[in-house]
Amino acid sequence: MRMIFVLFAAVTVISAGVTAFSRNIVHSAFALLGAFAGVAGIYVLLAADFVAMVQIFVYIGGILVLTIFAVMLTQGLTGVNVSNRAVGRIPALATTLIAGAVMLCAILKTPWYAAGARSIAPTTYGIGNAFLGAYVLPFELASIVLLAALIGAIVISRQESRE
Amino acid sequence: MVNGLTLNDFLILGLAVFLLGVYCVLTRRNAIGILMGIELILNAANINYIAFSFFGGGGANYDGQVFAIFVIMLAAAEAVIGLAIILAIYQNLRTIDVGAAETLSG
Numbered sequence: 001m002r003m004i005f006v007l008f009a010a011v012t013v014i015s016a017g018v019t020a021f022s023r024n025i026v027h028s029a030f031a032l033l034g035a036f037a038g039v040a041g042i043y044v045l046l047a048a049d050f051v052a053m054v055q056i057f058v059y060i061g062g063i064l065v066l067t068i069f070a071v072m073l074t075q076g077l078t079g080v081n082v083s084n085r086a087v088g089r090i091p092a093l094a095t096t097l098i099a100g101a102v103m104l105c106a107i108l109k110t111p112w113y114a115a116g117a118r119s120i121a122p123t124t125y126g127i128g129n130a131f132l133g134a135y136v137l138p139f140e141l142a143s144i145v146l147l148a149a150l151i152g153a154i155v156i157s158r159q160e161s162r163e
Numbered sequence: 164m165v166n167g168l169t170l171n172d173f174l175i176l177g178l179a180v181f182l183l184g185v186y187c188v189l190t191r192r193n194a195i196g197i198l199m200g201i202e203l204i205l206n207a208a209n210i211n212y213i214a215f216s217f218f219g220g221g222g223a224n225y226d227g228q229v230f231a232i233f234v235i236m237l238a239a240a241e242a243v244i245g246l247a248i249i250l251a252i253y254q255n256l257r258t259i260d261v262g263a264a265e266t267l268s269g
Contacts, residue, residue, distance in 0.1 A: 001167055001168060002167040005168055005172060009172075009176045012180060013176070013179050013180065013183070016179070016180050016183040016184070017183055019183070019199055019200075020186045020187040020190075020200070021186075025193055025195060025196055028199055029195075029199065032202065035180070035206065036206065039180075039206045042173070042176065042213070043209075045168075046173070046213045046214060046216070046217040047217055048213045048216070048217070048231070051213060051228050051231050051232060051235075054232055054235055055209075055235060058235050058236075058239050059202070059206075059238075062239055063202060063238065063239055063242045066243065066246055067195060067198065067199065067202075067242065067246065069246075070246045070249060070250060071195055073250065073253075074195070074249065074250065074253045074259050088190075089190060091189075092186055092189040093186065095185075095189065096185050097182075099182065100178060100182045103178050103181075104175070104178060107171060107174045107175060107178065108171065112170050112218075113219065114169075114170055114218045114219070115218070115219055116218075117217055117218060118217045118218075118222070123225060123228060126223055126225040127225050127229060127232070129225075130225045130226070130229045131229065135229055142233065142236050142237075145236075145237070145240055146236065146239070148240075149240035149243050152244055153244055153247040154247075156244070156247040156248060156250075156251050157247040157251055
């Protein structure tokens with residue numbers, strides 16, 4: 001179990017590192033695949049099978065493909081400013097490390113409530129009940145949000161013929 | 164402690180992914196790179212939700228997983244709108260440098 005966790009965590013962190021540090025935006029986009037897949041593995045390890053499938057469908061099948069489309073639509077692949085930096089490396093690294101140190105202290109010092117683990121069992125029944133029970137209003141609002149996003153994206157990115 | 168894994172392992176993994184996402188957002192000038200950083204940050208948040216859901220006793224309580232699914236849904240909407248805006252900026256300015264989108268400044 002520990003080995004599986006270390007494997008998925010390594011895939012996730014290394015891919016996320018390539019995404020964050022690569023100078024080439026295309027490498028970043030493809031490294032994102034490893035990060036999303038590794039996170040999906042972590043979800044399976046944590047008995048969240050349905051969320052893992054949603055992660056693979058929505059993130060890898062949807063968002064990642066969309067991102068790669070956008071990368072290839074907006075730049076020549078060999079363009080000069082494929083990926084240039086805004087804040088310098090050093091200030092960004094310092095900010096990140098300070099924030100990380102604070103959060104690491106918080107994680108290690110807090111006595112987390114741990115009541116024991118969820119059993120490895122299918123979760124779709126419970127999630128479906130939650131969506132149509134306690135969470136029915138956010139669930140319906142989510143569909144409106146997605147419809148608005150769909151229409152908005154079409155309106156924004158449409159090639160208007162201005163004559 | 165379950166099979167040699169503790170809650171802290173997953174929280175630290177989430178922290179690492181979150182920090183890499185923050186670094187990505189801070190250092191990119193490419194708008195699509197910034198969106199990638201945001202996706203990493205959202206994934207880190209989801210790892211925490213699922214980990215707390217797993218170690219918080221489980222049973223018939225699926226709140227953490229439901230929240231994670233809502234986060235994934237909003238991430239999809241955000242990516243669609245963000246990329247549409249980026250494509251619109253690119254059509255008008257022929258660049259996706261976030262420093263160049265300043266035509267509104269006087």
